[in-house]
Amino acid sequence: MRNTARWAATLGLTATAVCGPLTAPALAGPAPAAAGLYAPSALVLTVGHGVAAANAAPERAVTLSCAPAPSGTHPAATEACAELRGADGDFTALTANDRAACTREYNPVVVTAQGVWQGRRVSYERAYANECVKNASVTSFFAF
Structure with a gap:
C-alpha cells in the first residue's frame, strides 16, 4: 500500500511539474492586442x-x-x-x-x-x- 501511495504522489507531482508551465500563459497574460500582435501585411x-x-x-x-x-x-x-x-x-x-x-x-x-x-x-x-x-x-x- 505504501508503494502505491508513493507512485501516486510521484505521478501527481510529475504531472504538475510538466503540465503546470503549459497552462500558466493561458491563465495570466496580456490580451492579443496588448501583446503587440498584428495581422501580416x-x-x-x-x-x-x-x-x-x-x-x-x-x-x-x-x-x-x-x-x-x-x-x-x-x-x-x-x-x-x-x-x-x-x-x-x-x-x-x-x-x-x-x-x-x-x-x-x-x-x-x-x-x-x-x-x-x-x-x-x-x-x-x-x-x-x-x-x-x-x-x-x-x-x-x-x-x-
Whole structure:
C-alpha cells in the first residue's frame, strides 16, 4: 500500500511539474492586442509591359511590408502603406489625377500586387494603355 501511495504522489507531482508551465500563459497574460500582435501585411508589386501579367514579364518589382512598420524595397514605403490603409486595402480606390494629358500611344503596361494585406490573401492586376496613363491614374503606390 505504501508503494502505491508513493507512485501516486510521484505521478501527481510529475504531472504538475510538466503540465503546470503549459497552462500558466493561458491563465495570466496580456490580451492579443496588448501583446503587440498584428495581422501580416506583405506585398510584392510588379510593373511590366503587356496586356496581362500572364504574358508580360515583370520589368520592375518591389516588396512592401506595412506591419508592424512600413518597410521593403518600395522607394516610398511609408506613403504607400498610408495610401493603402486609407483605401482600406482596396487597390481600385488608389486613383490619382485621371485628367492628365497623355498621348494615345498604345504600349500597354500591367501592374500587379500579390501577397497578404491585414491577414488576408490579395491578388490585384490592372492594365493601362501606356506608362503615362498608369502614372496619371494611380497614386504613388505603383510609382517605382
